Amino acid sequence: MSSIKTLRTDVAIVGGGIVGSSAALALRQMGIGVALLERDLCGSRSSGVNFGGVRRQGRPLSQLPLAQRAHRIWGRLPSLIGTDGEYLRSGHFKIARSESDMASLERYRSQSLDFDLGLELISDARLRERCPWLGARAVGGSLCVEDGQANPRLVSPAFALAAQRAGAQVFERHAVDEVAHDGAMFMLRSGNALEVHAPVLLNCAGAWSGPIATRFDEPVPLRSGNPVMVVTEPMPHFMDWSLGVEGGGIYGRQVARGNLVLGGGAGIAVDADRTRAGSDAIATLAAQAIELLPALRHAHFIRTWSGTEGYLPDRQPVLGPSRTTPGLFHGFGFSGAGFQIGPAAGEVLAELVRDGRSSTPIGAFSIERFFAEEPTTPTPP
Amino acid sequence: MTASCALQPVIVGAGPAGVRAAEALVAHGLRPVVIDEASRAGGQIYRRPPASLAQRSAQALYGFEARRADAVHAAFDALRERIDYRPDSLVWNAHGGRLDVLHGPTRSTSGVPYGQLIVATGATDRVLPVPGWTLPGVYTLGGAQVALKFQGCAIGQRVVFMGTGPLLYLVAYQYAKAGAKVAAVLDTARLADQLAATPAMLRQPAVFAKGVYYVAWLRAHGVALHSGVRPSRVLGDATESRVDGVAWHDGREERTLACDAVGFGYALRSETQLADLLGCRFEFAPLHRAHLPVRDAAGRSSVEGVYLAGDGAGIMGADAAEWAGERAALALLADHGVAVDTARAETLERKLHKLGGFRQGLERAFPVPSDWAAHAPDELVVCRCENITAGTLRQTVSVNGADEMNRLKALSRVGMGRCQGRMCGVAAAEILAHATGLPLQQVGRLRGQAPIKPIPIQLAACEPAGDAGA
Numbered sequence: 112m113s114s115i116k117t118l119r120t121d122v123a124i125v126g127g128g129i130v131g132s133s134a135a136l137a138l139r140q141m142g143i144g145v146a147l148l149e150r151d152l153c154g155s156r157s158s159g160v161n162f163g164g165v166r167r168q169g170r171p172l173s174q175l176p177l178a179q180r181a182h183r184i185w186g187r188l189p190s191l192i193g194t195d196g197e198y199l200r201s202g203h204f205k206i207a208r209s210e211s212d213m214a215s216l217e218r219y220r221s222q223s224l225d226f227d228l229g230l231e232l233i234s235d236a237r238l239r240e241r242c243p244w245l246g247a248r249a250v251g252g253s254l255c256v257e258d259g260q261a262n263p264r265l266v267s268p269a270f271a272l273a274a275q276r277a278g279a280q281v282f283e284r285h286a287v288d289e290v291a292h293d294g295a296m297f298m299l300r301s302g303n304a305l306e307v308h309a310p311v312l313l314n315c316a317g318a319w320s321g322p323i324a325t326r327f328d329e330p331v332p333l334r335s336g337n338p339v340m341v342v343t344e345p346m347p348h349f350m351d352w353s354l355g356v357e358g359g360g361i362y363g364r365q366v367a368r369g370n371l372v373l374g375g376g377a378g379i380a381v382d383a384d385r386t387r388a389g390s391d392a393i394a395t396l397a398a399q400a401i402e403l404l405p406a407l408r409h410a411h412f413i414r415t416w417s418g419t420e421g422y423l424p425d426r427q428p429v430l431g432p433s434r435t436t437p438g439l440f441h442g443f444g445f446s447g448a449g450f451q452i453g454p455a456a457g458e459v460l461a462e463l464v465r466d467g468r469s470s471t472p473i474g475a476f477s478i479e480r481f482f483a484e485e486p487t488t489p490t491p492p
Numbered sequence: 493m494t495a496s497c498a499l500q501p502v503i504v505g506a507g508p509a510g511v512r513a514a515e516a517l518v519a520h521g522l523r524p525v526v527i528d529e530a531s532r533a534g535g536q537i538y539r540r541p542p543a544s545l546a547q548r549s550a551q552a553l554y555g556f557e558a559r560r561a562d563a564v565h566a567a568f569d570a571l572r573e574r575i576d577y578r579p580d581s582l583v584w585n586a587h588g589g590r591l592d593v594l595h596g597p598t599r600s601t602s603g604v605p606y607g608q609l610i611v612a613t614g615a616t617d618r619v620l621p622v623p624g625w626t627l628p629g630v631y632t633l634g635g636a637q638v639a640l641k642f643q644g645c646a647i648g649q650r651v652v653f654m655g656t657g658p659l660l661y662l663v664a665y666q667y668a669k670a671g672a673k674v675a676a677v678l679d680t681a682r683l684a685d686q687l688a689a690t691p692a693m694l695r696q697p698a699v700f701a702k703g704v705y706y707v708a709w710l711r712a713h714g715v716a717l718h719s720g721v722r723p724s725r726v727l728g729d730a731t732e733s734r735v736d737g738v739a740w741h742d743g744r745e746e747r748t749l750a751c752d753a754v755g756f757g758y759a760l761r762s763e764t765q766l767a768d769l770l771g772c773r774f775e776f777a778p779l780h781r782a783h784l785p786v787r788d789a790a791g792r793s794s795v796e797g798v799y800l801a802g803d804g805a806g807i808m809g810a811d812a813a814e815w816a817g818e819r820a821a822l823a824l825l826a827d828h829g830v831a832v833d834t835a836r837a838e839t840l841e842r843k844l845h846k847l848g849g850f851r852q853g854l855e856r857a858f859p860v861p862s863d864w865a866a867h868a869p870d871e872l873v874v875c876r877c878e879n880i881t882a883g884t885l886r887q888t889v890s891v892n893g894a895d896e897m898n899r900l901k902a903l904s905r906v907g908m909g910r911c912q913g914r915m916c917g918v919a920a921a922e923i924l925a926h927a928t929g930l931p932l933q934q935v936g937r938l939r940g941q942a943p944i945k946p947i948p949i950q951l952a953a954c955e956p957a958g959d960a961g962a
Contacts, residue, residue: 152899159902264902272892344910344946368878379587381771388942390585390592390603390952397953411946413910 116305118280120144122464123299123309125287125323127153129263129450130442131315132270133184133457136192139277141465146307147271147279148299150286150319154267157317158453160418162340162362162374163263164353165451166203167228168255169219171427173475174452175226180471181455182257188266192273196266197367203258204242204352206403207234207251212357216253228255244349246402252357260353260364263450270454287316290326292436311438311464318421320443324429324478327436331481332424333444337378337417339388341396343410345369354403361399371407373400378417386417422446430456430476432463440464441478499828500525500576501821502591502604504583504766505612507535508560508810509802509817511568513610516821518574520830525576525604527583527593533568535614535802536634537810539641540565553641555666556702560810578604585942586769594947601954608797608824612817613766613804617757620655620864620919624726626876629735629753633659636755637666646672648753652738654678654723656858657759661706664715667755674715675751678740680758680861682720692853695846699811716749718742722867726754758860760807761918767805768940771795776933779855780806782918783937789841791820792827799824812847815840864919865926874923875916877909882923889927897936900924910946913938 122138124131127149135145147153165185167178189195207213213234220230233241234251275281285301290312292298297312299305314323321333346369353364361375376392393415400407423429426446433439442460445453459469499522503510506528517524526533532540538554538561550558550565578593585592591604617632624630631639631647633655639647640663650673653664660679668674693700711717720743727737727748737750767785768774773794774783787793787800799820802813819840822832868874870883888894888904897920900906906920907913913920917938925932943952 152896155899155902268892268903342908343949387587387769389587390590390942393585393942393952394954397949400949401953407949410949411910412943412949412952413946414908414912415942 115303117308118146118305119308120146120280121309122146122311122313123297123307124148124313124315125290125299126315126317126320126443127271127281127283128156128158128315128317129154129267129270129453130158130317130445130456130460131313132267132274133454134313134315134442134460135274135279135281135457136270136277137458137461138464139274139279141461143461143464145274145279146309147274147281148285148287148301148305148307149271149281149283152268152283153271153281154263154269157418157420158267158450159263160340160416161263161420161450162338163260163364163372163450164203164355164362165198165261166255166258166353166355167226167451168203168230168253168258169205169355170448171475172222172226173427175223175228176471177452177455177459177473179226180458181452184454184458185261185451192266192269194265194269196261196269198259198261198266200257200259201364202352203255203355205253205355205357206245206249207253207357208248209250213251216251216357220253229257230255242350242352244404244406246405248402254352258353262366270457290323292327292439297438311440313460313464314439314441315443315460317443318419320421320441324441327433327439329433329435329478329482331429331444331478333421335380336420336422336447337380337386338374338420338447339376339378339392339396339415339417340372340374341388341393341412341415342373343371343407344413346371346406346410349406350404356403361396361403363400363403371400371404371410375399380419384419386419388415388417420445420447420449425480428456428476429478430459430473431469431478434479434482499608499830501608501610501824502527502606503610503612504591505535505614505802505804506530506533506568506577506579507537507612507614507802507813508564509612509804509813509820510535510610511564511571512814512817513612513801513821514571514575515567516818517825518571520825520832523575525578525606527578527581527591527604529580529582531580533579534561534565535810535813536638537561538564539638541642541644545644548644555669556705557810564814582945583766584944584947586766592942594951599948599951601951606797608799608828609770610799610801610817610820610824611767611770611793611804612802612813613763615760615762615803615807616914618759618761618860618918619915620758620861620922621868621872621874622723622725622756623869623872624728624735625756626873627726627728627735628733630726631753631755633657633663633755633757634760637663640666640670646670646753647755648735648751649673650675650751651753651755652676652678652749652751653755654680654721654738654740655756655758656681656861657757658703658854658858659757659759660858661703661710663755664710665706668710668713668715674710676716676718676749677710678721678723678738679717679719679858680721680723681858685859686719686857689853689857692849693857695853696850699850722861723756759858760803762806763804763914765912765914765940765944767793767798767800769942769944770798772798772800774937777806778933779851781860781932783933789844790823790837791816792823808844808847808851812844815843819844865922868923874919875906875909877911877916878905880904880906880916885920885923886927889924894924895928895930895935897921897924897938901938907938912941912944
């Protein structure tokens with residue numbers, strides 16, 4: 112019988128997605144000891160299989176300080192994690208399909224002026240001139256020239272690898288089976304293989320964060336969502352911008368190799384761990400894709416996939432200290448929009464550990480918001 | 493027969509396994525749906541030329557297999573009116589009791605519901621690339637055979653066949669019989685392998701005799717046969733636009749030979765994507781060097797109502813496919829309360845079991861070259877869809893620590909192209925296992941994803957029509 116490995120460190124992190132991994136990296140850069148436990152492979156879940164949009168435009172205003180911080184991190188990605196992860200500031204264009212869509216894009220631009228996103232509204236003749244490839248239903252849109260896209264398959268694992276190079280102890284294929292707290296120290300146990308003891312715990316387990324929050328009497332209404340992604344065969348390059356649509360529905364981008372990556376709709380959860388894109392969702396996405404980009408009419412889909420993201424009802428993450436347990440910090444529930452701000456969330460978590468406060472406002476993401484009202488019973492995950 | 497009235501099983505694949513499964517179901521009063529990607533039944537092995545082509549005799553098309561081919565075709569033709577037959581139809585996805593089917597000629601999609609499903613999806617060549625394999629004029633052995641059987645043409649004027657496996661000599665023989673110049677047959681297996689395997693092979697004396705006959709015939713007709721070779725590369729002309737020859741190592745020195753086309757392959761690999769999408773449990777099968785959907789002796793998969801038959805669940809050959817197809821159908825019937833001939837079922841299981849020993853022998857006679865990955869140069873393109881080289885894969889292991897197939901895919905793009913790893917997956921797994929020092933079974937397998945083959949977006953956009961037939 113092999114004896115269980117026991118480890119003492121400053122901070123234990125559950126979850127090797129982009130949030131947990133970037134927190135690990137930031138903590139190591141502060142000289143703080145880290146052990147990260149990931150039940151699968153780092154960046155292999157939502158952080159690695161999402162659409163790859165790196166956009167600030169369209170986020171709630173409360174997220175923009177965090178998004179701006181992330182924007183600066185993305186700008187120095189190669190020096191930070193040793194790869195550009197195919198990150199491109201290619202521009203993000205949010206399409207309006209009606210005058211009222213256009214009005215709402217204008218409203219967003221004026222509301223977000225303080226954040227200097229540099230939004231440019233484009234319509235009519237200028238629209239056709241700038242993007243002749245766009246389908247007829249588009250009447251205009253809003254361009255954020257410095258937003259862009261990246262390859263999540265490469266970026267998210269690279270954060271974990273960078274953290275490891277910086278001295279974090281990363282344990283992949285180590286599911287956390289037990290979490291305990293004796294008032295001073297947390298204890299995490301993974302099977303009969305590993306026990307980690309640390310005074311600080313970061314809950315960065317994405318869609319699987321609910322049980323840890325509940326374990327510390329903070330049940331939140333976290334539910335899983337399964338976005339559908341499809342990719343076409345490579346096509347001659349015609350589009351730089353990453354596209355979204357006001358009101359949602361479909362999003363798309365063309366990668367350097369020529370493939371179009373498209374997302375939208377909801378997939379199927381086969382079981383707790385596996386997801387699929389169903390044929391109805393693929394059909395809807397295909398119809399929308401042709402409408403948005405008529406050039407796709409004669410292309411083929413070669414691949415589809417889904418994933419599991421954690422959603423909260425207000426579509427805002429939980430980011431900040433626990434309300435019940437000193438030393439516990441949450442960073443989860445990014446509701447399908449965590450890829451861009453993930454690295455900033457990681458830095459914020461590191462600051463919270465070191466300083467007890469964040470230099471970026473995160474009040475809107477407090478877990479308190481689920482308990483502020485009369486003590487109703489929130490739906491456990 | 494009340495139980496059977498409600499039964500309308502769906503069979504995917506109309507090769508030897510699918511045809512015999514359909515026959516058994518029809519014999520018990522059922523009218524199965526038979527979905528097949530080809531325009532005519534027969535599968536890859538008994539593929540029939542398009543009806544519009546001048547018909548050659550079964551003897552000319554299938555040689556020794558003519559009688560078997562004729563029997564399978566005749567069985568199918570007799571069933572034709574008693575089954576719901578959907579040729580030219582690609583099953584590209586499956587979920588929740590429904591198959592998503594793309595019908596080629598009408599360019600339409602449909603959803604075919606099923607309660608019971610027999611998966612008989614067959615096999616393709618096992619490809620272990622060699623430098624130069626992406627040159628025009630290089631085909632898989634199966635591809636070379638299809639050109640001959642289906643299109644009535646040869647892949648070149650002067651052809652070299654290389655690799656290993658029983659198909660190597662069969663295709664060379666078929667080409668030579670059809671009048672093509674076979675410049676040489678280069679077998680990576682050693683003569684010693686074949687001799688050592690003889691006792692096991694003699695368990696199927698008729699099959700063994702055919703193999704011996706092909707070799708003798710080729711030798712008698714002046715075809716150079718080399719065994720124990722290591723293919724070095726396919727040579728291209730100055731513009732790299734066509735094949736010029738092949739180079740191989742014979743153990744002592746490198747040798748070359750001029751040719752204008754190459755057929756190559758290392759036996760077959762199962763087409764398991766549909767079983768994967770259906771949720772069947774997979775296990776590593778050492779004999780096949782592959783992860784395969786698990787089936788019991790009767791063909792039941794791990795998923796209730798899903799049965800597996802033929803080469804799609806492990807390469808056992810055409811004769812075994814016929815037996816397994818019939819056996820799976822009997823299992824399906826029995827599982828739904830239909831009385832079946834249990835003695836027949838036992839006989840079929842016995843025959844299938846007996847074939848196991850012969851298969852072991854085949855594997856010994858034509859082993860996959862265990863040193864392939866070690867000798868694959870860094871610049872060798874493994875994944876031709878995405879242009880991913882062996883060097884890139886090795887670097888993904890050494891720099892990023894990839895030790896599992898899906899991780900390797902995510903980080904390197906291998907298997908992300910049109911073939912979705914169906915062609916390159918075997919080679920990528922061999923490279924990964926070699927680079928990590930892990931056993932092949934431990935590096936895992938690529939997860940199946942829809943679509944099984946690329947689908948036109950325009951067709952995907954059609955709401956799948958509900959299916960009246962099933």
